[in-house]
Amino acid sequence: MWAATEKFLRFLQQPPLELIPSGKDIADIRSIPISERFYPAGTTIAEEGRPGRPHLFISSGWALSYKSMSNGQRLVVDFAQRGDLISSSPIADRSVRSTTDVTVFEIEAQNHRPLSAYSSYLAHAMMRLMTRNHSIATEHLANVARRRPLERTAFLFLETSYRLQQAGDGTGDRYDFPFTQGDLADALGLTAIHTNRVLRDLREQGLMSFRNWTVELLDRRNLLEMTLFDPGYLDLREDFVG
Amino acid sequence: MWAATEKFLRFLQQPPLELIPSGKDIADIRSIPISERFYPAGTTIAEEGRPGRPHLFISSGWALSYKSMSNGQRLVVDFAQRGDLISSSPIADRSVRSTTDVTVFEIEAQNHRPLSAYSSYLAHAMMRLMTRNHSIATEHLANVARRRPLERTAFLFLETSYRLQQAGDGTGDRYDFPFTQGDLADALGLTAIHTNRVLRDLREQGLMSFRNWTVELLDRRNLLEMTLFDPGYLDLREDFVG
DNA sequence: CGCAGACTTGAAGATTATCAACCACCGTGG
DNA sequence: CCACGGTGGTTGATAATCTTCAAGTCTGCG
Numbered sequence: 001m002w003a004a005t006e007k008f009l010r011f012l013q014q015p016p017l018e019l020i021p022s023g024k025d026i027a028d029i030r031s032i033p034i035s036e037r038f039y040p041a042g043t044t045i046a047e048e049g050r051p052g053r054p055h056l057f058i059s060s061g062w063a064l065s066y067k068s069m070s071n072g073q074r075l076v077v078d079f080a081q082r083g084d085l086i087s088s089s090p091i092a093d094r095s096v097r098s099t100t101d102v103t104v105f106e107i108e109a110q111n112h113r114p115l116s117a118y119s120s121y122l123a124h125a126m127m128r129l130m131t132r133n134h135s136i137a138t139e140h141l142a143n144v145a146r147r148r149p150l151e152r153t154a155f156l157f158l159e160t161s162y163r164l165q166q167a168g169d170g171t172g173d174r175y176d177f178p179f180t181q182g183d184l185a186d187a188l189g190l191t192a193i194h195t196n197r198v199l200r201d202l203r204e205q206g207l208m209s210f211r212n213w214t215v216e217l218l219d220r221r222n223l224l225e226m227t228l229f230d231p232g233y234l235d236l237r238e239d240f241v242g
Numbered sequence: 243m244w245a246a247t248e249k250f251l252r253f254l255q256q257p258p259l260e261l262i263p264s265g266k267d268i269a270d271i272r273s274i275p276i277s278e279r280f281y282p283a284g285t286t287i288a289e290e291g292r293p294g295r296p297h298l299f300i301s302s303g304w305a306l307s308y309k310s311m312s313n314g315q316r317l318v319v320d321f322a323q324r325g326d327l328i329s330s331s332p333i334a335d336r337s338v339r340s341t342t343d344v345t346v347f348e349i350e351a352q353n354h355r356p357l358s359a360y361s362s363y364l365a366h367a368m369m370r371l372m373t374r375n376h377s378i379a380t381e382h383l384a385n386v387a388r389r390r391p392l393e394r395t396a397f398l399f400l401e402t403s404y405r406l407q408q409a410g411d412g413t414g415d416r417y418d419f420p421f422t423q424g425d426l427a428d429a430l431g432l433t434a435i436h437t438n439r440v441l442r443d444l445r446e447q448g449l450m451s452f453r454n455w456t457v458e459l460l461d462r463r464n465l466l467e468m469t470l471f472d473p474g475y476l477d478l479r480e481d482f483v484g
Numbered sequence: 485c486g487c488a489g490a491c492t493t494g495a496a497g498a499t500t501a502t503c504a505a506c507c508a509c510c511g512t513g514g
Numbered sequence: 515c516c517a518c519g520g521t522g523g524t525t526g527a528t529a530a531t532c533t534t535c536a537a538g539t540c541t542g543c544g
Contacts, residue, residue, distance in 0.1 A: 051481075055483075055484070067380070069388055070472070071393075074388070077380055087376075088483070089477075090479040091475075093381070093474075094380065109483035115483060115484055116363075116366045116369065120358040120365065123484070124356040126369065127358065127372065130369065131329060131372070134372065135331055135335045137379040137380055142317040144386050144387045145317055145428075145430075146311055146316070146431065147315075149532085180490065181490075186387075189387030192490095193493090193533075194532060197493090228312040235331075239294060241294065241297075241350060241351035241357060242356060242357055242358065391499090391500085422522065433501055433502080435500095435502080435523095435524085435525090436500060438523065438525090439524090439525090442524085
């Protein structure tokens with residue numbers, strides 16, 4: 001009947017969320033209209049400036065979340081992967097494009113009745129994810145504002161590796177990363193050319209390599225040391241009080 | 243009896259939130275322990291790395307939200323003012339220090355029962371504020387990554403002016419801003435020295451001035467034009483579905 | 485083969501940081 | 515009253531970093 005809802009319930013219980021809903025929580029969530037949608041690679045899923053789209057839980061694939069700025073520049077906000085929530089604003093402040101084929105769960109409240117009125121459990125889960133997203137955005141800000149390009153770039157790939165691990169996708173020392181150096185540059189606040197040189201440095205120093213759409217972390221110990229990477233901000237613990 | 247709760251309810255109905263709770267919403271919120279606290283200027287209200295502090299609604303004063311990075315650098319995450327929510331994470335990812343005397347409402351769930359279980363209304367309000375905070379953080383990221391220092395600086399002061407207006411604190415063409423050029427630099431991703439030169443440029447071009455802890459927007463039209471500032475991301479509209 | 489998109493390299497120029505002073509203001513204590 | 519120290523702000527010279535411009539290379543694919 002509501003196949004999407006049942007799949008969504010299973011999704012919540014798998015990594016990275018691993019929620020354990022009670023009977024009431026499950027019943028509450030079943031009262032919310034949830035749909036599962038498939039977007040082929042290259043689809044624009046959400047567009048900046050548009051109002052009130054549903055909240056998106058990515059269930060598989062990679063998506064690029066970005067802002068097209070009025071000065072002609074572009075900012076890549078995030079490389080979104082399985083388990084990530086892309087929550088909507090009254091007016092979307094970013095666009096989302098599927099980079100690979102992508103499957104998402106879409107949730108939208110009806111008749112001006114907020115989701116939190118349907119399910120306090122889902123509200124709680126969403127607040128945890130939104131808090132984590134905020135932490136990630138803040139860490140990106142720190143990265144761009146206060147780390148040098150080499151460390152900055154290494155940091156981003158380390159973060160991505162940890163998030164993949166959390167989502168249960170591999171060990172993280174080697175992973176697919178289907179984005180261009182231009183995408184990377186727009187995430188790091190550099191030019192594509194400079195990003196290219198930074199990647200070469202990282203490769204020549206034997207630290208890591210990004211070629212042919214795959215990342216290899218060759219010397220994780222030194223990468224951690226030079227970036228002083230601490231994954232605490234990615235934590236998704238149960239003891240969040242929201 | 244619960245003076246703080248009643249004051250908090252009034253706070254919700256004033257700018258910038260202007261919420262209109264129903265009778266049930268009010269009863270729900272009365273079931274939550276809320277305290278009002280006063281922090282003199284210079285107090286450290288929250289500290290990075292510490293677990294599980296309450297959520298903070300700033301009711302008056304200015305606070306500085308920042309990260310002390312392990313590479314010795316500092317990032318100023320936000321200049322928080324009246325009406326802002328500083329939501330907590332499982333592990334705090336930033337510190338907060340009162341810059342002026344500050345009054346806040348502090349809300350903390352008890353016994354592992356999430357706030358959303360007490361009040362779907364408060365959960366909804368918090369999700370709206372968290373979404374706005376996320377939009378602000380993303381815009382700051384765009385600002386630092388993809389705008390030049392002059393526009394970047396002007397943008398920050400324009401944003402602050404709009405947020406003050408939303409909170410009902412003055413017209414915004416002239417306002418107190420009790421932070422140093424060093425604080426500003428750590429928010430903009432520049433050195434203090436370069437920030438000083440940028441401020442001089444803005445002043446010499448007759449665009450705006452920041453001296454003696456007060457900001458004057460002298461030529462708002464040109465500031466808006468050069469930054470292409472669009473306050474849409476600060477929107478706090480009722481039609482949010484979370 | 486030839487094209488398009490992504491990547492790579494070198495040289496030159498612009499921007500931003502660093503270093504080293506110095507000024508201005510303010511509250512304190514002699 | 516005034517010297518003093520501390521904080522915050524200002525300036526110039528120099529060095530490092532990053533961008534821009536211009537020109538390719540590589541690869542997959544029709």
